[in-house]
Amino acid sequence: MSTRPVISRGVPQGSEARVAALYWEAFGRKLGAALNPPDKARAFLAAHLHHDRGVTALVDGEVAGVAGYRLGGRGLTGGGASDVLAAYGALRGLHRLALLTLLERRPAARELVMDGIAVAPEHRGTGIGGRLLREIAAVAAEARCRRVRLDVIDVNPRARALYERHGFVAVRTENTPYLRGLMGFGAVTTMHRPVTAADSHPGQETS
Secondary structure: OOOOOEEEEOOOOOOHHHHHHHHHHHHHHHHHHHHOOHHHHHHHHHHOEOHHHEEEEEEOOEEEEEEEEEEOOEOOEOOOHHHHHHHHOHHHHHHHHHHHHHHOOOOOOOEEEEEEEEEOHHHOOOOHHHHHHHHHHHHHHHOOOOEEEEEEEOOOHHHHHHHHHOOOEEEEEEEOHHHHHHHOOOEEEEEEEEOOHHHOOOOOOEO
16 A cells, blocks of 8 residues: 655655656657657656756655645756757757747746646645645745746646646736647646745645
8 A cells, every 4th residue: 555645855766657657658759859759759848857956745655746846946857058969969950949948937036936746647636736836935935935936738638627626827928829830739837836835834844
């Protein structure tokens, strides 16, 4: 029988491939045009993770879910222009860099931006997503951010419903019909959640 998930800050060493696989399973449709083929994309993500920009849920020692965030100029998924060009070649790499730039979201002052949340299929519906979101809010509170921001695409209503259940409110939707054929989605909704004093709970759920 599986033990209760343990929420831990940081990506454990040795779990890079697992985290990259979860992330790709959740966001491959969005990132595919920039990072495909899948095997190469997962390897690229695993090689360039920023371990201290993620919150993980561990079940029996294995990562069952991960939530990434961008703070202080770094996010969970790394890799600069030179890394993309080295992995994909100069000609194809330039095209991929342009696509990745379209997806980039920079935080405003006192704002934590989520890089995304991914839960393994066999652990969905167990509350892991909500616990990861609460820990992200705690990270934001400790960093003295005033809000958490994320973007959700129109073809992921399940994720949007999760965010809404945990206090996120849609503030604007950008229609992107030019990306539907290329990346599989036609609109991106930005959502905000205010950070409150109640979000500060150091040590309460972390390992």
